[in-house]
Amino acid sequence: MATDPQALSPDRQQWWSERWISVLESFGWRRRMERARIYVREGRVLTLEFKGNQVHAQVQGTAPAPYHVxxxxxxxxxxxxxxxxxxxxxxxxxxxxxxxxxxxxxxxxVFTQAGLSLFPFTKFDIHSRCNCPDPVNPCKHIGAVYYLLGQRFKEDPFLLFQLRGRTKDEILRQMRHSRATPESQPLPPPPLLTYTPPKTDARFWQYTAPLPADLVVLVPPGQPDAVLSVLLPLPHENAGEASHLMNCLQQMYNTASLAACQLAMSEPLEPSD
Structure with a gap:
């Protein structure tokens, strides 16, 4: 497959095509890549095809038979x-x-966020072979395929994805499926709980029977209040006001505790009319 030399001019390449070449040249292959560029301009890459994520090419060297890359x-x-x-x-x-x-x-x-690299990260990410006698990799024939791949990527960027294991049809099908799959709907917020006090008459809070002595536990007033001791600090902007409010609550608990003790030790009250 001969290639138009003008097709590889830098001003007509897309960024991903230029990036492909610049990554390869960064591996210290610049001199060999320059010689490979001449092979591409001379149309020495006869065939180039994808088989899965592998590239197969026939490159004409100095020998009569082309080399297989x-x-x-x-x-x-x-x-x-x-x-x-x-x-x-x-x-x-x-x-x-x-x-x-x-x-x-x-x-x-997108690939970086997944811990991946779309382009080769090191020279060891590329696995290439050529049946020419040159022991150095990449040889001119492999380098020519590298350059021509950059041009093919410009024409079809999905070929770059295919080197990583996914074809154009597979990617588009999966993207359509992902976009068509509805995202899980968030659960509706729980209903607000409301409290409705029971309907009672004026005598609901009156208890006229004597309490069993074994159920009465008298706590002397003045001890630390159990309820207040487990409360978090009051959410008040002014620390002084919060402290004052806590003191008021402690006094209320002490007063209520004293009244409860007096009531428990006294005779039951007569129900009022």
Whole structure:
């Protein structure tokens, strides 16, 4: 497959295509990549095809028969892809851009948030082979495939995803499914609890029978009040006012406690008319 040399001009490449090449050159392969660029301009990459997440290419070298090049990246797991696709499905921008043949620059952040890297992170992330006699990897033939892949990514950004294990149809199908699945609805708030006091007459609070002695526990007034001791600090803006209010409550409890003791030790009151 011959390639138009003008198709690789930097001003016509998209950012993800340039990023692919810049990442590879950052691995210290700049000199070999320059020689590989000449191979691409001369149309020496005869075929280039994807088989799953693997790339197979025929590159014409100096020998009569072309050399066979294969390469692939480590594919992401199903769980990793599910996280990425669910994240992309939450924003319509990604669906619109991908269908238009574009990659928004923020796409890398989606993979980063999942602890992944869309582009090769190190040179060990790329697994490539060539049957030429050159012992150095990448050789000119592998480098030529790298460059041509950058051009193919420009034409179809989904091919970059395919190197990571998901085809265009699989990604779009999963994105449609994620967008169509209704999110779990939040539970409605519980109804407000209201208290309605029972309807009673004036004698409801009167108890005329003597209390059994074994049920009466007298607490001498002046001891720390059990109820007040377990309360949290009163939520008052003024600490002095909160302290004053607590003292008032303690006095009320002491008064009530004393009255209860006197009532328990006295004769039952006669019911009033």
């Amino acid at each position: 294969t390469l692939h990246l480590d594919a992401f797991t199903a769980e990793q892809w599910q996280y990425v696709i669910d994240s992309m499905a939450q924003q319509a921008l990604y669906s619109a851009k991908l269908l238009a043949g574009e990659l928004p620059p923020s796409i890398e952040e």
